[in-house]
Structures are given as structure tokens and as C-alpha cells.
Amino acid sequence: MTRKAKRLYSIGAMLIVVGAAAGLVLTALSSSVAYFQSPTELVKNAPSPAQRIRLGGLIEDGTVKRDGSSNVTFHITDTVDSVLVSYTGILPDLFREGQGVIAEGTLGPDRIFVADTVLAKHDETYMPKEVVDDLKARGLWEDGKGLVKKPDETVSVTPVAGAGS
Amino acid sequence: MIVEIGHFALVLSLSVALFQSVLPMVGARKGDQRLMETGTIAATGAFVLIGIAFAALVTANVTSDFSVLNVFENSNSAKPMLYKVTGVWGNHEGSMLLWVLILAFFGSLVALFGRDLPATLKANVLAVQAWILTAFLLFILLTSNPFQRLDPAPMEGQDLNPILQDIGLAIHPPLLYLGYVGFSIAFSFAIAALIDGRIDAAWARWVRPWTLLAWIFLTLGISMGSYWAYYELGWGGWWFWDPVENASFMPWLAGTALLHSALVMEKRSALKIWTILLAILTFSLSLLGTFLVRSGVLTSVHAFATDPTRGVFILAILCIFIGGALVLFALRASSLEGGGLFAPISREGALVFNNLFLTTATATVLVGTLYPLVLEVLTGEKISVGEPFFNLTFGPVMVPLLFAVPFGPLLGWKRGDLLGAAQRLYFAAGCALAALVGILAYTGGTKVLAAFGFALAFWLLAGSLTDLFSRAAFLRTGWRTGLSRLIGLPRSAFGTALAHFGVGVTLLGIVSVSSFEKEVITTMAPGASADIAGYTLTFDRVEQRPGPNFEAQTGTFSVRQGGGELARIETSKRFFPVRQMTTTESGIWTHGFSQLYVSLGDPSPDNRSIVVRIWWKPLITLIWIGTVFMAVGGAFSLADRRLRVGAPVRSRRKAALAGT
Numbered sequence: 001m002t003r004k005a006k007r008l009y010s011i012g013a014m015l016i017v018v019g020a021a022a023g024l025v026l027t028a029l030s031s032s033v034a035y036f037q038s039p040t041e042l043v044k045n046a047p048s049p050a051q052r053i054r055l056g057g058l059i060e061d062g063t064v065k066r067d068g069s070s071n072v073t074f075h076i077t078d079t080v081d082s083v084l085v086s087y088t089g090i091l092p093d094l095f096r097e098g099q100g101v102i103a104e105g106t107l108g109p110d111r112i113f114v115a116d117t118v119l120a121k122h123d124e125t126y127m128p129k130e131v132v133d134d135l136k137a138r139g140l141w142e143d144g145k146g147l148v149k150k151p152d153e154t155v156s157v158t159p160v161a162g163a164g165s
Numbered sequence: 166m167i168v169e170i171g172h173f174a175l176v177l178s179l180s181v182a183l184f185q186s187v188l189p190m191v192g193a194r195k196g197d198q199r200l201m202e203t204g205t206i207a208a209t210g211a212f213v214l215i216g217i218a219f220a221a222l223v224t225a226n227v228t229s230d231f232s233v234l235n236v237f238e239n240s241n242s243a244k245p246m247l248y249k250v251t252g253v254w255g256n257h258e259g260s261m262l263l264w265v266l267i268l269a270f271f272g273s274l275v276a277l278f279g280r281d282l283p284a285t286l287k288a289n290v291l292a293v294q295a296w297i298l299t300a301f302l303l304f305i306l307l308t309s310n311p312f313q314r315l316d317p318a319p320m321e322g323q324d325l326n327p328i329l330q331d332i333g334l335a336i337h338p339p340l341l342y343l344g345y346v347g348f349s350i351a352f353s354f355a356i357a358a359l360i361d362g363r364i365d366a367a368w369a370r371w372v373r374p375w376t377l378l379a380w381i382f383l384t385l386g387i388s389m390g391s392y393w394a395y396y397e398l399g400w401g402g403w404w405f406w407d408p409v410e411n412a413s414f415m416p417w418l419a420g421t422a423l424l425h426s427a428l429v430m431e432k433r434s435a436l437k438i439w440t441i442l443l444a445i446l447t448f449s450l451s452l453l454g455t456f457l458v459r460s461g462v463l464t465s466v467h468a469f470a471t472d473p474t475r476g477v478f479i480l481a482i483l484c485i486f487i488g489g490a491l492v493l494f495a496l497r498a499s500s501l502e503g504g505g506l507f508a509p510i511s512r513e514g515a516l517v518f519n520n521l522f523l524t525t526a527t528a529t530v531l532v533g534t535l536y537p538l539v540l541e542v543l544t545g546e547k548i549s550v551g552e553p554f555f556n557l558t559f560g561p562v563m564v565p566l567l568f569a570v571p572f573g574p575l576l577g578w579k580r581g582d583l584l585g586a587a588q589r590l591y592f593a594a595g596c597a598l599a600a601l602v603g604i605l606a607y608t609g610g611t612k613v614l615a616a617f618g619f620a621l622a623f624w625l626l627a628g629s630l631t632d633l634f635s636r637a638a639f640l641r642t643g644w645r646t647g648l649s650r651l652i653g654l655p656r657s658a659f660g661t662a663l664a665h666f667g668v669g670v671t672l673l674g675i676v677s678v679s680s681f682e683k684e685v686i687t688t689m690a691p692g693a694s695a696d697i698a699g700y701t702l703t704f705d706r707v708e709q710r711p712g713p714n715f716e717a718q719t720g721t722f723s724v725r726q727g728g729g730e731l732a733r734i735e736t737s738k739r740f741f742p743v744r745q746m747t748t749t750e751s752g753i754w755t756h757g758f759s760q761l762y763v764s765l766g767d768p769s770p771d772n773r774s775i776v777v778r779i780w781w782k783p784l785i786t787l788i789w790i791g792t793v794f795m796a797v798g799g800a801f802s803l804a805d806r807r808l809r810v811g812a813p814v815r816s817r818r819k820a821a822l823a824g825t
Binding site: 003006009010013014017018021024025027028029031032033034035036052054066070088089090091093094104133134 | 399506509517521522525526528529532533536537546547548549550551553554557558561562686687688738746747748749764765766767769770776778
């Protein structure tokens with residue numbers, strides 16, 4: 001084999017590998033990503049049960065129900081619409097009524113959102129970014145409420161309402 | 166006062182870095198020895214100054230000086246001493262200071278240990294290193310000053326995020342940064358070589374130990390972070406494909422490729438241009454990681470920053486360095502001469518194969534990490550890319566690579582004998598086949614994928630040791646000669662074998678956990694029992710226990726098998742009043758290489774019972790043990806005589822001295 005032929009072969013082999021990987025990436029992107037939706041969008045669109053959704057909003061006050069076993073139901077709201085969510089497992093430490101949350105899962109035919117993952121914000125300071133952005137974009141959230149923090153205001157930390165867990 | 170000294174030292178280090186950015190390079194241009202030497206002094210000076218600044222911040226934290234904004238926001242007088250120290254880098258400002266401290270540390274290492282580098286190369290490397298240092302010092306001083314005062318000083322601080330109040334914070338970030346930032350040396354060497362327009366096998370011999378050192382730290386850092394997340398978050402997962410994890414994983418993948426391609430360049434002076442490019446890409450991915458984590462574009466425990474100016478600043482640094490480096494590469498790469506030829510089936514060919522697959526794997530991770538960000542910027546649509554995506558893309562790319570690993574070290578340089586290599590791997594193939602059949606039989610043919618996973622793991626385990634055993638020739642020469650031959654092998658051969666073995670160990674852990682993990686979620690009242698994987702867990706009691714800055718609700722479980730009690734597991738939920746935050750302390754019982762993992766959830770409405778989640782994680786510790794093997798393999802490689810750059814030069818110098 002000449003040097004040129006060798007180079008052609010090796011470039012060909014590389015193209016095959018990279019092309020295969022690109023193909024995999026494209027398939028995976030079209031089939032296995034989860035789309036963020038607000039309760040309003042979810043109620044309006046009603047996606048197929050196969051589509052993974054990240055449902056983000058606030059946990060509606062007074063809706064968290066535990067059935068005595070490890071199953072929990074609650075409503076996620078964006079103050080316009082709300083969606084019933086069912087989840088089996090341990091909720092994150094920062095899961096509280098009235099606070100921001102993201103539930104990942106699928107919308108069942110019975111219109112109950114079955115979540116396999118529930119994410120709450122990571123600490124006192126932040127809401128899940130997607131939730132804030134979404135609420136802000138629709139004028140349901142104002143900056144400066146719990147987001148902007150000036151040191152002299154927070155010298156004495158007041159407990160958050162509903163801090164039950 | 167101490168705080169002001171720290172601040173001043175930091176400003177001073179910036180001016181030193183500015184000098185270091187220019188003078189050595191001018192010296193290298195003009196061939197002025199004394200100007201070039203300034204780099205050595207400046208690099209050491211910058212490290213000392215940043216060290217002083219860092220010490221000042223540590224002091225402020227340890228003495229709970231709440232007149233410093235950073236201390237006020239992240240500390241509390243009730244916080245245990247360990248976390249007062251580690252809390253220094255548990256926030257954005259302090260963590261950036263640690264970043265530049267380590268950057269300066271590596272710069273001073275080159276200055277001190279690079280005595281045998283060609284003077285111009287060393288001068289250029291130190292100058293490039295100083296460019297990076299300058300950029301990040303500016304970033305800290307302009308946008309993230311850790312020494313900012315607060316007037317009037319509050320009485321008490323806001324405490325550190327409780328998730329970070331763990332021994333993991335003491336180990337994970339420093340190790341990770343030593344890795345991340347250590348790749349800057351490879352980058353500086355690459356840029357210096359491009360500026361010089363000269364690159365040879367000796368260059369690779371200098372770059373490889375630095376890359377190896379950074380790689381060892383990064384390996385351990387990622388592994389530590391994974392274990393920390395595993396036990397601290399209480400979700401039982403050890404890897405989440407979280408963008409922040411990917412940010413550290415991408416430089417690791419690229420760095421692994423760089424290690425291998427530098428090998429080709431050093432031995433056969435081939436793949437020069439590619440190695441230079443990889444060195445640039447690896448550190449670029451480190452910078453990208455810093456951007457992703459520090460800019461606040463992602464919200465997670467790691468992203469302390471919410472100030473957009475910081476994001477823009479790091480993005481600018483990122484663009485200037487990556488863009489500049491790539492432009493320089495495009496201009497100069499063609500002037501570098503190509504190296505030795507080799508057949509496709511050869512050690513070089515195998516290493517090219519390795520590089521091809523590793524970089525492709527890096528690319529899939531990159532796409533999965535950045536795609537959601539790009540999509541959101543372009544269309545406003547929000548998606549999340551998680552485990553399913555990476556299982557579909559990263560997984561298939563890694564399989565052929567892992568399959569090929571045992572072949573690499575068995576092939577000769579220049580032209581290899583694939584059939585010969587395959588014949589020497591018959592034992593490994595036998596192990597793999599046995600694992601395949603064994604798992605299929607054990608699961609009744611239901612877990613085909615798992616069986617192939619186990620087969621691949623055993624293929625790697627046995628295959629990576631094949632080279633050592635066949636070179637020691639136990640079968641031909643008997644065990645006594647064989648043993649002495651084995652000890653006589655170069656350390657790099659052990660390094661390769663151990664690191665590859667480690668990959669097999671990690672893979673075995675991953676495959677085992679993902680196919681045979683068991684999970685029970687149930688509500689339990691004290692006295693109740695749950696069965697999992699042949700063990701019986703009894704919920705003995707739950708009690709309140711006070712901690713230094715938290716209240717813990719601790720549940721005690723006893724583990725039984727048959728009749729006898731095997732162990733007790735304690736797991737708790739800690740409530741931190743200052744931040745009004747709860748964390749989970751999972752209870753873990755390690756049995757052999759496997760673990761039982763228990764975490765507590767919320768109490769039931771009547772407060773009599775509590776949600777409990779129990780996992781059986783077979784062989785899970787192998788995931789992290791494997792990374793230790795990889796790191797030890799790296800250390801062996803580092804200790805190899807071949808990599809001791811100075812050795813031959815120094816002896817020549819001594820010979821010259823003896824001659825006079």
C-alpha cells in the first residue's frame with residue numbers, strides 16, 4: 001500500500017467511526033431527551049405517553065398527600081393551571097409546599113403525571129432555573145423576591161413558611 | 166489587617182504575572198538569558214503571593230471574621246473547624262482562588278523542576294502559563310473578590326451549604342483542580358512549541374509526565390466526587406451525567422487520549438500535530454468546564470455564581486484562549502514535520518484507534534452537555550439530556566475501544582502481529598467466555614446485555630495482565646525465573662497493565678450494579694423488617710441526636726442473614742437551622758465489595774412510620790477501586806526511568822565536571 005492509499009483508508013475509517021457516532025447522537029437526541037413544560041403547556045398540549053417531560057412549577061399548597069405507603073401525590077402549578085403528579089419513592093430533602101420543583105416522567109392516559117424523578121432546588125437561595133425563567137417569561141414571577149439577596153437584609157434568617165420536613 | 170494583606174498580595178501577584186507574561190518571551194526572542202530567567206523567579210513569586218492571599222482567606226474563615234462578605238455568606242461560628250477550613254473553597258470566590266493557587270503552583274513546579282528544559286522552551290512555557298494566570302487573577306479581582314469587606318460586620322454568618330459540610334469537600338475540589346488545572350502545563354507546552362515552531366520527541370517526553378500527573382489527580386478527583394455524591398445525596402446513584410460531572414469527565418477523556426498519543430510521539434515521533442492539538446483541546450475542555458460550573462449557566466450545587474458579569478468574563482477568557490490557540494495552531498501546524506511511518510496494525514495504529522474512539526466519545530459527551538444550552542439560546546426551548554442519551558451514544562462508542570484495550574500493549578511498534586496478539590489472549594478470551602456463559606446460566610438467559618458486559622469486564626481484567634505474564638514467561642521458564650523477569654520489567658509496563666486492569670475493575674462494578682441492583686421502597690415503623698437480596702433489615706429505632714450545628718434524626722437498622730446479626734446501619738436526616746435545610750446521611754454497610762444502602766424519607770401522616778429506601782448494590786465499590794488502580798498505574802508510569810527527563814542530561818553534566 002502506498003502512503004496515499006494508507007492515508008485514504010485511515011481517513012475513511014475515521015469518517016465511519018465519527019459518522020456512526022454522529023448517527024447515534026442524532027437518534028438519541030430525537031428519542032431520549034426530556035422537554036421542559038409548564039403545567040399550562042402540559043394541559044394544553046397533552047403529549048403522548050412515550051414522551052419524557054420535565055414538568056416544572058410550584059408545589060401547590062395543601063395538595064401533598066401520602067397514602068401511607070411510599071406513594072406521594074401532589075399538584076404542580078404555575079398559578080394558571082395545575083397538574084396532578086404521582087411519585088413513588090423518597091422526595092428530595094428540600095421538597096416543600098409552595099416551593100419550586102421539577103418532576104421528570106410521563107403523562108399517563110388518565111392525565112396523571114407519573115414522575116420517576118423529582119428534583120427540588122438545591123438550597124435556600126435558588127429556585128430551579130427553568131421554573132424561574134418560565135414564570136418570569138410569562139410575568140408570573142418578579143425578580144427581587146427571594147432571588148436577590150442583600151447581606152444586611154438576611155442577618156436574621158426567618159424560617160420559610162411551610163418548612164415542615 | 167490580614168485580609169487586606171491577602172488582598173494586596175493578590176493584586177501584587179497580578180503584576181508579577183503580567184511581568185511573567187512578557188519578559189521571558191521577549192528574552193526567548195532575543196536570546197537574552199537573563200530575561201528568560203525572570204520567568205523562573207516570577208513564577209515562584211506568583212505562587213508565594215497567591216499562597217499568602219489564600220492563607221489570609223483561610224485565616225479569615227478559621228477566625229470567623231464576618232466582616233468579610235465571603236466568610237459571612239458561607240460560614241458560621243458553630244461550624245466545625247474542618248468545614249471552616251474546607252469551606253474556603255466551598256463557594257465561588259474561594260474556589261476560584263484555589264484554582265489560581267493551583268495554577269501558580271504548577272507554574273512554579275515547571276520553574277523549579279524544569280531546569281533541564283531548553284531555556285527558550287521553558288521561558289515560553291512560563292510566559293504562556295502567566296497569560297492564563299493573569300486572565301484568572303483579573304477575573305477574581307474584578308468580579309469575584311473574596312476579600313470584600315462588609316460594614317457593619319454582622320454578628321453571625323449564614324453558614325455553608327449543608328450538602329457541602331462533609332469530608333468530601335476537603336478532598337474532592339483540590340484533587341479535581343490539581344487535575345483540571347494541571348492540564349494547563351500541557352497547553353502551555355503546546356503553545357510554546359507552536360511559537361517556537363519546533364517540536365520533537367523530547368517535547369513529548371517533557372509533556373507526558375505533566376499530563377500524567379494531572380491525569381492521576383483528575384482520575385481520583387472525579388472518582389471521589391462520584392463517591393461523595395453517592396453517599397451524600399441519598400439517591401443511591403454514583404453518576405448522574407449532570408453537566409457539572411460531564412465538565413470534569415470531558416477533560417479526563419481528552420487527557421486520557423493525550424497520554425496515549427504523547428506515547429506515540431515520544432517513541433516514534435509520529436502524530437506530532439495531533440498531539441499538539443489534543444493538548445490544546447484537553448485544557449480547552451478544562452476551561453469549558455470552569456465556565457460551565459462557575460458562570461452560573463447551570464444551576465446546581467456547584468454553581469455558586471449567579472452574577473451574569475462573571476459568566477461573560479469567563480466566556481471571554483474561554484474564547485480568547487481557545488480561539489487564540491486554535492488560530493496559532495492553524496497558522497503553525499503545517500510547519501511541523503511529520504514523523505515515522507507505521508502500518509495500520511501496530512502499536513501506533515492501536516493508539517490511534519484509542520485516540521479516535523476517545524475523542525469521539527468526548528464529542529458525544531460534549532454534544533449532550535452543550536446541546537440543551539445551545540438549543541435554549543437559539544429557540545428558547547428547554548430540554549434535558551440525561552442518562553438515556555448517554556447510554557445510547559457514549560456506551561456504544563466505548564465498547565469497541567474497551568474490546569481493543571488488551572490488544573494494544575501486545576502489538577509491536579511499526580508493524581504488529583494481530584494473530585500473534587490474539588493467540589496470546591486465549592486465556593483472557595476463555596475468562597470472558599466463562600463469564601458470558603456463567604451469567605447467562607445464572608439469570609436463565611434473561612440478561613443477555615449484562616452477560617456481555619461481564620464478559621467484556623473479564624476480558625479486560627485478564628487481557629490487561631496478559632502482557633506482563635507473557636513477558637515474564639512463567640510457563641516457559643518456571644515461576645522463579647518468571648518472577649525475577651517480572652520484577653525486571655520496566656515500570657511503565659506495570660503502569661499500563663494496572664491502569665487497564667483498573668478500567669476492567671470499574672467496568673465490572675458498573676455492569677454488576679446496573680444489572681443486579683435491588684431496591685425496596687417501603688414505609689416502616691420501628692420493629693418492622695424488610696427483605697432484600699437475602700438479607701433482612703430490621704428497623705430498630707429512630708431518635709433525635711444533636712450535632713454541632715444541626716439536629717439529626719437517626720434511624721438504626723440491624724442486618725440479619727439466617728439468624729445472626731451481621732451489622733448495624735445508621736442513617737439520618739440532618740436539619741441545619743441556620744439555612745433551614747435538611748440533608749440526608751445515607752447509611753451504608755459494606756460487605757465484601759458490595760454495599761447495602763439505606764436512606765430515610767419523610768414520616769407518614771400519622772408520624773408512626775417513615776418512608777425507607779433500601780438498595781442492594783452488588784460489587785459497587787469496584788467502580789471506585791478501579792479508579793484507584795488507574796491512578797496507581799499512572800504513578801507507576803510516572804516513576805518509569807524513561808520519563809525522568811533530567812537523568813541523562815545530568816549525568817552528562819557530571820561527566821563533564823569529572824573530566825575537567
